[in-house]
Amino acid sequence: MPFELDPRLAADTIPVGNLPLTLALLMNDSRFPWIILVPRIDGARDLIDLTYDDQVCLVGEIGTTSRALREHANPDKLNVAALGNMVPQLHVHVIARQTTDAAWPAPVWGVGTATPYTDEEATVQVKALTEKLGISA
Amino acid sequence: MPFELDPRLAADTIPVGNLPLTLALLMNDSRFPWIILVPRIDGARDLIDLTYDDQVCLVGEIGTTSRALREHANPDKLNVAALGNMVPQLHVHVIARQTTDAAWPAPVWGVGTATPYTDEEATVQVKALTEKLGISA
Numbered sequence: 001m002p003f004e005l006d007p008r009l010a011a012d013t014i015p016v017g018n019l020p021l022t023l024a025l026l027m028n029d030s031r032f033p034w035i036i037l038v039p040r041i042d043g044a045r046d047l048i049d050l051t052y053d054d055q056v057c058l059v060g061e062i063g064t065t066s067r068a069l070r071e072h073a074n075p076d077k078l079n080v081a082a083l084g085n086m087v088p089q090l091h092v093h094v095i096a097r098q099t100t101d102a103a104w105p106a107p108v109w110g111v112g113t114a115t116p117y118t119d120e121e122a123t124v125q126v127k128a129l130t131e132k133l134g135i136s137a
Numbered sequence: 138m139p140f141e142l143d144p145r146l147a148a149d150t151i152p153v154g155n156l157p158l159t160l161a162l163l164m165n166d167s168r169f170p171w172i173i174l175v176p177r178i179d180g181a182r183d184l185i186d187l188t189y190d191d192q193v194c195l196v197g198e199i200g201t202t203s204r205a206l207r208e209h210a211n212p213d214k215l216n217v218a219a220l221g222n223m224v225p226q227l228h229v230h231v232i233a234r235q236t237t238d239a240a241w242p243a244p245v246w247g248v249g250t251a252t253p254y255t256d257e258e259a260t261v262q263v264k265a266l267t268e269k270l271g272i273s274a
Contacts, residue, residue, distance in 0.1 A: 055197075063184070
């Protein structure tokens with residue numbers, strides 16, 4: 001079966017582009033610089049559902065995304081997580097955290113209400129992130 | 138500098154044993170089968186602070202731990218996360234989640250109060266987990 005993005009992930013995010021294994025999405029919440037990586041592998045729920053080679057590829061793309069967010073947002077800490085309790089499709093959160101952000105030091109999930117980007121802000125963010133991720137437009 | 142376990146991680150957990158890269162710890166909270174992997178690399182805070190080879194090794198040990206917890210607890214979902222907002226020393230949570238557990242579908246962090254294992258329970262858990270992780274006593 002072809003890969004299809006979970007509709008809840010699609011609704012909550014703005015597409016950034018494709019890395020070799022994953023689709024990179026920007027969480028539409030301007031409180032946190034927050035990228036979600038979705039391996040384009042149909043039916044995967046847990047990391048160990050991927051082949052070993054794809055797991056190694058994924059750790060590389062988590063690294064690429066982490067470095068991009070470090071450059072982009074100069075965070076105090078990165079949070080990396082594959083939870084999937086609400087949306088079963090395997091996806092990895094990579095989040096740039098600041099000690100001054102709305103959730104610190106708690107995890108970001110379920111804290112307050114998302115502050116969507118304006119169209120203009122979203123365009124600027126996506127442009128900056130595609131460049132830093134080495135994704136061609 | 139030699140590796141030294143963060144005292145807060147030490148206080149909250151029960152040692153399971155060493156994998157090639159990481160020290161495996163059992164979170165002392167019987168509500169959730171929950172292992173923490175701590176790479177024995179002094180000064181690491183984020184995943185990308187590890188060398189690429191160590192990142193690949195870590196993803197293998199996350200896989201080993203995930204499979205051990207699947208066998209051990211037959212979870213509905215695995216949660217894998219490197220947060221480190223409270224304890225800066227790099228550590229990876231691998232948690233077996235049930236749809237009936239005390240936090241579902243929320244993440245486990247900050248939910249209620251830990252229920253420590255009795256000494257007897259801890260001994261049983263550690264014995265089972267060392268076997269499933271292939272750690273020799």
